[in-house]
Amino acid sequence: MWNKHQVVEHIIGKQREQAKAKGKAFAPSNIALCKYWGKRDAELNLPVTSSLSVSLHHLGTVTEIMRATEKDHIVLNGIELDEHEPFAKRLITFLDLYRPHPEFKFKVNTSNNIPTAAGLASSASGFAAMVLALDDFFAWNLSLQDLSILARMGSGSAARSLMNGFVLWQAGSRSDGMDSFAKSLDIEWPEFRIGVLTLSDLEKSKSSRQAMTETINTSILYKSWPAQVSRDLDRLLTAIQNKDIQLCGETAEQNALSMHATMIASWPPTLYWLAETVSTLNRVWEMRKQGIPVYITMDAGPNVKLIFEKNISTKIQNVFKCEIIAPFASFSNLNFHKRER
Numbered sequence: 001m002w003n004k005h006q007v008v009e010h011i012i013g014k015q016r017e018q019a020k021a022k023g024k025a026f027a028p029s030n031i032a033l034c035k036y037w038g039k040r041d042a043e044l045n046l047p048v049t050s051s052l053s054v055s056l057h058h059l060g061t062v063t064e065i066m067r068a069t070e071k072d073h074i075v076l077n078g079i080e081l082d083e084h085e086p087f088a089k090r091l092i093t094f095l096d097l098y099r100p101h102p103e104f105k106f107k108v109n110t111s112n113n114i115p116t117a118a119g120l121a122s123s124a125s126g127f128a129a130m131v132l133a134l135d136d137f138f139a140w141n142l143s144l145q146d147l148s149i150l151a152r153m154g155s156g157s158a159a160r161s162l163m164n165g166f167v168l169w170q171a172g173s174r175s176d177g178m179d180s181f182a183k184s185l186d187i188e189w190p191e192f193r194i195g196v197l198t199l200s201d202l203e204k205s206k207s208s209r210q211a212m213t214e215t216i217n218t219s220i221l222y223k224s225w226p227a228q229v230s231r232d233l234d235r236l237l238t239a240i241q242n243k244d245i246q247l248c249g250e251t252a253e254q255n256a257l258s259m260h261a262t263m264i265a266s267w268p269p270t271l272y273w274l275a276e277t278v279s280t281l282n283r284v285w286e287m288r289k290q291g292i293p294v295y296i297t298m299d300a301g302p303n304v305k306l307i308f309e310k311n312i313s314t315k316i317q318n319v320f321k322c323e324i325i326a327p328f329a330s331f332s333n334l335n336f337h338k339r340e341r
């Protein structure tokens with residue numbers, strides 16, 4: 001079994017000395033249509049199952065990295081954090097993996113255009129933007145596959161935030177995790193839409209890491225999760241290939257609700273939902289009864305994302321106050337590192 005340091009040593013070796021004045025990158029947030037829920041290795045964030053997501057285009061994180069003197073500085077959305085705050089501690093621990101020597105200090109300036117820690121996967125875009133910015137800063141020129149492995153060690157779902165569009169993170173089976181990385185499915189679905197409803201931007205009460213561990217350890221329902229994922233991945237790949245919104249939406253919604261069922265059935269139980277979450281679900285189910293093909297998915301938080309196609313965007317906007325994302329729109333105005341290697 002490898003630890004994080006061994007993985008970093010294997011991927012970047014000794015290439016740590018040639019830091020530029022500044023490294024900068026953007027990475028999108030992503031929402032899973034088939035969830036990652038449960039680790040087979042907590043040190044390297046190796047998942048029990050594969051997962052499939054769609055990236056949220058311009059919603060995500062921009063990160064700049066510079067060299068600092070004396071101590072690390074972490075600036076989140078324009079505010080310098082105390083180094084003992086949990087978020088700063090988590091980033092500093094991650095940066096420890098990349099210091100050329102212990103006295104090397106970083107200044108990190110990171111900004112999200114999505115609420116932090118409200119189940120909108122800002123840790124995913126955060127760690128993906130961080131490894132892309134480090135790649136720029138140290139001029140590593142790594143492949144997206146290697147960057148995905150590095151991002152995974154910050155936060156599992158970050159492995160999927162290096163690419164646009166539909167992304168598959170293959171679980172892999174090796175104990176060093178070198179076969180556990182994400183890749184783009186390279187399928188365009190221009191009419192595909194995600195509606196992002198922010199019902200709460202409060203910090204969540206329990207981290208997904210803790211909820212996952214408690215679910216694996218205590219939820220009998222978790223035993224059926226790998227079978228659920230294997231069925232849902234097959235269905236989603238077919239649905240995406242055929243641009244079948246009904247199969248895609250129904251599968252993603254059942255997958256998300258099944259994930260929540262496993263954690264509700266754990267001990268102590270985890271229920272991220274608010275009253276607004278439940279009323280949103282009821283409203284979506286009511287719309288489907290009226291023949292409107294809209295579906296939901298949710299991560300480890302109270303917020304709901306809607307899945308639908310462009311032709312019903314006006315209907316969605318008439319009912320919900322939400323930001324509509326077109327994951328396959330062009331990136332003409334965004335400095336996004338879409339690298340093909």
Ligand code: PMV
Nearest residue numbers: 032035036155156157299300
């Ligand atoms: O990346 P983490 O450790 O925060 O895990 C998040 C897992 C979910 O968001 C709940 C599901 C997923 O696949 O993104």
